[in-house]
Amino acid sequence: MRQPITSWGNLAAVEHEVATPAFREEAGLVLSSLLEKTNSVLAHGLGRSYGDSPLNGGGGLLVTRRMDRCHFFDTTRGVVRADAGLSLADLHTITIPRGWFVAVTPGTKFVTLGGAVANDVHGKNHHVAGSFGHHVRALGLRRSDGEVLECGPDRNANLFRATIGGLGLTGLIEWVEIQLQAIASSDMEVENLRFDHVDRFFELAAESLDWPYSVAWVDCLSQGATLGRGIFSRGRHAADGPRLAQPARAKLAVPLTPPISLINGLSLRAFNAAYYSRPGATFAGRCHFDGFFYPLDGVHHWNRVYGPKGFYQYQCVVPPAVARGAVTELLARIAASGTGSCLVVLKNFGDIAPAGLLSFPMAGTTLALDFPNQGARTLALMADLDRIVASAGGRLYPAKDARMPANLFAAGYPDLADFKRHLDPAFMSDFWRRMDRSFQTQ
Amino acid sequence: MTGQNVVILGATSAVAERYARLHAARGARLVLAGRDAKRLAAIAADLKARGAADAQVALVDLALPQDGFDAAWTAMSAKLEDRVDTVLVAYGILGDQKAAERDITEMTRQLTTNMTSACAWLTVAANYLERQGEGTLIAIASVAGDRGRQSNYVYGAAKGGLALFAQGMAHRFAGTKVKVLTVKPGFIDTPMTDGLAKGGPLWATPEKVAADIDTAATKGATTLYTPWFWMGIMMIIRNLPGAIFNRMKI
Numbered sequence: 001m002r003q004p005i006t007s008w009g010n011l012a013a014v015e016h017e018v019a020t021p022a023f024r025e026e027a028g029l030v031l032s033s034l035l036e037k038t039n040s041v042l043a044h045g046l047g048r049s050y051g052d053s054p055l056n057g058g059g060g061l062l063v064t065r066r067m068d069r070c071h072f073f074d075t076t077r078g079v080v081r082a083d084a085g086l087s088l089a090d091l092h093t094i095t096i097p098r099g100w101f102v103a104v105t106p107g108t109k110f111v112t113l114g115g116a117v118a119n120d121v122h123g124k125n126h127h128v129a130g131s132f133g134h135h136v137r138a139l140g141l142r143r144s145d146g147e148v149l150e151c152g153p154d155r156n157a158n159l160f161r162a163t164i165g166g167l168g169l170t171g172l173i174e175w176v177e178i179q180l181q182a183i184a185s186s187d188m189e190v191e192n193l194r195f196d197h198v199d200r201f202f203e204l205a206a207e208s209l210d211w212p213y214s215v216a217w218v219d220c221l222s223q224g225a226t227l228g229r230g231i232f233s234r235g236r237h238a239a240d241g242p243r244l245a246q247p248a249r250a251k252l253a254v255p256l257t258p259p260i261s262l263i264n265g266l267s268l269r270a271f272n273a274a275y276y277s278r279p280g281a282t283f284a285g286r287c288h289f290d291g292f293f294y295p296l297d298g299v300h301h302w303n304r305v306y307g308p309k310g311f312y313q314y315q316c317v318v319p320p321a322v323a324r325g326a327v328t329e330l331l332a333r334i335a336a337s338g339t340g341s342c343l344v345v346l347k348n349f350g351d352i353a354p355a356g357l358l359s360f361p362m363a364g365t366t367l368a369l370d371f372p373n374q375g376a377r378t379l380a381l382m383a384d385l386d387r388i389v390a391s392a393g394g395r396l397y398p399a400k401d402a403r404m405p406a407n408l409f410a411a412g413y414p415d416l417a418d419f420k421r422h423l424d425p426a427f428m429s430d431f432w433r434r435m436d437r438s439f440q441t442q
Numbered sequence: 443m444t445g446q447n448v449v450i451l452g453a454t455s456a457v458a459e460r461y462a463r464l465h466a467a468r469g470a471r472l473v474l475a476g477r478d479a480k481r482l483a484a485i486a487a488d489l490k491a492r493g494a495a496d497a498q499v500a501l502v503d504l505a506l507p508q509d510g511f512d513a514a515w516t517a518m519s520a521k522l523e524d525r526v527d528t529v530l531v532a533y534g535i536l537g538d539q540k541a542a543e544r545d546i547t548e549m550t551r552q553l554t555t556n557m558t559s560a561c562a563w564l565t566v567a568a569n570y571l572e573r574q575g576e577g578t579l580i581a582i583a584s585v586a587g588d589r590g591r592q593s594n595y596v597y598g599a600a601k602g603g604l605a606l607f608a609q610g611m612a613h614r615f616a617g618t619k620v621k622v623l624t625v626k627p628g629f630i631d632t633p634m635t636d637g638l639a640k641g642g643p644l645w646a647t648p649e650k651v652a653a654d655i656d657t658a659a660t661k662g663a664t665t666l667y668t669p670w671f672w673m674g675i676m677m678i679i680r681n682l683p684g685a686i687f688n689r690m691k692i
Contacts, residue, residue: 072487
């Protein structure tokens with residue numbers, strides 16, 4: 001069925017030939033029939049990637065969300081194997097009551113296992129646990145030539161490393177087997193600490209290495225003596241308490257897209273000042289994991305607040321040696337622009353060998369924030385940020401990207417040439433098409 | 443709530459599977475009836491991973507069981523050591539209305555699948571629960587059964603007939619511990635409806651419908667419109683004067 005699909009950033013609705021098989025055993029047939037109607041295909045989960053990496057305009061989109069069955073859950077060892085369309089939200093309802101939690105979770109639970117692998121997602125515990133891919137024991141990969149391969153660190157290891165963070169371009173990930181971590185409770189012990197300058201962030205991060213989870217929120221509009229002020233948040237799983245997959249509170253939703261972006265200089269300044277000064281900014285105590293890991297999941301379709309033009313997300317990482325200077329420069333450039341988002345995330349990654357050939361995380365500091373789409377002005381700002389990232393030897397996260405220049409991508413991912421050898425010729429995305437076109441014209 | 447013994451007729455349907463998952467999380471023992479061995483096996487494995495104490499497959503052509511309805515039922519209830527708490531009759535086909543208008547064999551096939559066979563299952567299951575002294579019987583009908591429409595009256599007649607049958611059964615068991623629930627869902631985003639244009643506030647997820655069924659069954663309700671607003675919509679549709687209704691292309 002032909003259908004317009006948007007990614008999380010809502011920048012454009014793109015026509016696709018869409019199929020949503022309900023059972024994994026249909027996947028092969030559905031894949032072939034998509035390829036009869038179009039000349040390329042891409043798997044698509046819950047559409048939480050921001051830019052054009054989850055889209056394949058004019059081509060086929062195999063939506064995996066209905067293929068969401070567990071194959072087994074070994075409650076003694078904490079190993080679960082499931083169809084790639086299973087969401088982390090659903091997985092939580094299965095594993096948490098029995099004392100297991102994913103080893104790594106991104107900032108939303110509305111991602112599929114397949115999406116988590118294809119983007120090699122990271123979380124607040126990268127400095128101790130690495131990325132999602134480090135905890136994948138095996139996966140089933142269907143290639144467009146009909147071959148179905150079991151890949152893991154010990155089988156088809158090269159293809160496995162290409163598929164972890166491989167943006168869905170190595171074939172259809174049919175199932176994923178992961179190692180979970182044991183938890184005593186669904187509660188977290190949390191400490192929030194206010195900091196008045198970005199320099200202090202680096203000190204707090206260094207002091208917090210024995211906390212498994214740490215992240216900071218930053219006021220992206222604050223300048224001068226309080227540049228990069230924010231709230232440092234660190235947490236660990238509580239040693240006792242209930243095991244509840246869901247928190248007790250009700251859900252909110254943004255019911256429709258407002259005609260203009262609700263995020264502008266004025267509303268953002270007011271929000272940031274209030275958020276920085278709120279009593280919770282120095283909270284220390286217990287909370288349910290959902291509020292700690294997924295602050296935005298409480299508001300369904302929060303992406304609609306940016307209005308019909310949508311928004312860009314910018315996420316970069318810069319190496320440790322130059323991190324302080326580069327992050328300061330990035331924040332100063334953003335603050336001077338007067339634009340940005342309510343949620344701005346700053347976090348130190350650990351020095352852990354990447355799980356995949358195109359994995360985003362590397363040793364250093366990562367900064368992530370949204371920009372409402374204001375056309376050329378927004379693109380010019382991000383081009384300035386690109387220059388800072390490039391000269392620092394950093395890189396951008398494809399899952400968030402809709403516009404990075406191909407040379408920045410190539411410079412940031414040294415294993416790109418190796419990765420290309422594992423591409424499935426029938427799999428394609430708008431992101432890859434954009435990169436590939438530039439590679440060829442260079 | 444502790445785990446129940448549950449029989450699901452048409453276990454590969456999206457709503458039935460989501461309903462089974464709710465029971466699995468509470469440690470239920472389930473019998474999953476249907477025709478597709480591979481899919482039923484995948485669902486059974488999933489339900490066990492989700493906490494079901496047991497999930498067994500019964501391969502049955504539900505529209506026309508080879509050994510008859512009684513024998514097929516006996517085999518299924520035996521898998522649960524002759525204790526059945528809840529029975530969900532969930533299978534059905536959307537059917538091609540135009541084909542059923544032209545072809546009496548096709549029309550009869552649709553009625554047999556969606557109504558006659560479903561009423562047969564309700565009968566054997568109800569008699570079983572009556573002997574047992576308690577239990578819950580759930581039939582998935584449709585809002586399409588509330589008024590005949592040109593676009594789908596064969597489907598509507600079958601689901602309407604099923605709803606009337608289940609309503610009569612609820613009357614038969616009123617005041618006893620046997621509960622009969624008739625479910626009337628509106629549009630649900632499932633593979634069965636993939637041919638229709640989707641989106642908008644009238645479309646519900648199978649998870650939402652399953653959760654509504656679970657709540658209504660626990661309360662001992664006899665009729666459920668799901669999502670709730672269909673009760674109002676169908677009240678208007680049922681009461682539209684024929685002179686107006688017959689000018690509408692719905």
